[in-house]
Amino acid sequence: MAIKKMTWRSLFPSCFNPKSHNLDSTSQVSKQNSASRISLSDISDTGSSFCASDLSNSKFASNLHIFTLAELKVITSNFSSSNFLGEGGFGPVHKGFVDDKCRPGLEAQPVAVKLLDHDGDQGHREWLTEVVLLGQLRHPNLVKLIGYCCEDEHRLLVYEYMARGNLENHLFRRYSSPLPWLTRMKIAIGAAKGLAFLHGEEKPVIYRDFKTSNILLDSDCNAKLSDFGLAKDGPEGDDTHVSTRIMGTHGYAAPEYVMTGHLTTMNDVYSFGVVLLELLTGKRAMDKKRPAREQNLVEWAKPYLKDHHKLDRLMDPRLEGQYSSEGTKKVAALAHQCLNHYPKSRPSMKHVIKILEPILKYTDIPAGPFIYIAPTEEKMDRTLSGCKETDEAKLKENGNEDKREAKKENGYNRRRKGYRHKHRIRSHAVYSDTALYKTLRNETKSPGNK
Structure with missing residues (x-):
């Protein structure tokens, strides 16, 4: 808890006194040239002199924009509550918008600005790790760091905006x-x-x-x-x-x-x-x-x-x-x-x-539950009539006139007559196949339909 009461200036004096680490900065740059990227162990060591002021001299500095606190206040409407996106272990996150008026060559786009909470779970070292790592690494499945702000005791990060959140x-x-x-x-x-x-x-x-x-x-x-x-x-x-x-x-x-x-x-x-x-x-x-x-x-x-x-x-x-x-x-x-x-x-x-x-x-994903929409009486009559006409057309086409006459004699017209005098079917929004079959069967067998 005592550490939280100390200022960033007392913890990292070289961040606020560029003249005190000129030699270290030069040696750090040369170390960068001899390796693929800056080692995270170099900045996790409390005795390391590498800090935010070294970033501008680093080989990946061209990948990041350095914002002032005043600029980020404009970008986020002074960190307005209407632009608040959420809060994590690092601190609150606000939505903003940047374009080439803010920085020449900067693509116009929405951004997410993360502000370090000094009383939160993370601190300057975690902020620096994020800047150093994402300043060097680029991949479609890593969030893109656009820039950062290191001004007095303020530590902020500016990312691409992710529309669907987490x-x-x-x-x-x-x-x-x-x-x-x-x-x-x-x-x-x-x-x-x-x-x-x-x-x-x-x-x-x-x-x-x-x-x-x-x-x-x-x-x-x-x-x-x-x-x-x-x-x-x-x-x-x-x-x-x-x-x-x-x-x-x-x-x-x-x-x-x-x-x-x-x-x-x-x-x-x-x-x-x-x-x-x-x-x-x-x-x-x-x-x-x-x-x-x-x-x-x-x-x-x-x-x-x-x-x-x-x-x-x-x-x-x-x-x-x-x-x-x-x-x-x-x-x-x-x-x-x-x-x-x-x-x-x-x-x-x-x-x-x-x-x-x-x-x-894989295609073995069910298409969803089957729902049968029961037709009204009028639609059922039209369907039955259409079925009759279709059957007759097929019989005539096949030259089976005798079979068509036999079909009529065997009760086709009688069944049709039964439907003409049936009781009205109550209209329901949804029927299962089984429920619909039982309803029609019971109505067909009722005394009025014999």
Whole structure:
């Protein structure tokens, strides 16, 4: 708690005194040239002199715009409540709009401006991690960082605007429309590609906070990972893991990481398995409102994942059965692999993508419940008349005049006469096939129709 009372100026003096780190800045730039990207360990070390003022000298500076606080106030209408989008561990997020009048060459577009809450869960180091990482990495399934602001004690980030918000809201909000099965699979594949990209870097990146609230969706429901403040460089060389203090979100973190603090890319794979479960069930990873045995989603769902005959009990009821049975089995088996207690037994994210992508082509999705609309009496008479004319035309065409006469003699006209004098059928909006058949049969057998 004592740290929160200290100012950014006292914690990071070099950020506010450019002259004090000129030599360090030069050495840092040379270090950048010798590697594919700046290592996150360089900025996570409290003794490191690398800070916001070094960013303008970095090789990726051309990818980002540096905004002033005054400009961001104009962009967001002074952070108006009408532009408020939400709030996470980093701080509040507001919608804004930028164009080339704000910065020459800047594409006109809506943006999301994230403001660091100094009393929140994250701080300057997480802000700097986000800037350094997203300033260097570009991928269709990572949210795009447009720029940042580092002014006095203010820390802000400017992202591309994601029209559909985050996956958490679509899955768990009571009054939101349920996500269709194929949309859920599309989102899972997009998120998997984002993780696979991070893990496949020359210096692997461990996301460390993969969860539904950090998966953003654009207008076409393309998934993009966001919030990289907790990201860490993965082990290199002969190292098997990275030792860190335990960070992340309860319910998503891998058990071996929680117990030991040993971090590997397999921790992200476990978190991905949890999100797959949430996509299947429509339930949160942790929910104290559920019965005691169901509060931890992984513990409750794991037995069902191994038994295909019990998968229906697991599935989100809001899907109303509109999902691929074969696809569900594949996803359940994959989730079970990702949630394996032994990290080495979990699949890589590249393997996850290979399993998920074919599921989009599965066609065994039910077309929906059958509903029969019962015709009115007038429509039924027209239908019967039309059937009679069709039958006569076919008989005449086949030259079976004798059969047509025999059909009339055997009671065709008598049955038609019965319908002419039948009781009026009550008009109902919807009939099942069985109910309609019983109604017509009973009316035909009534005394007035004999």
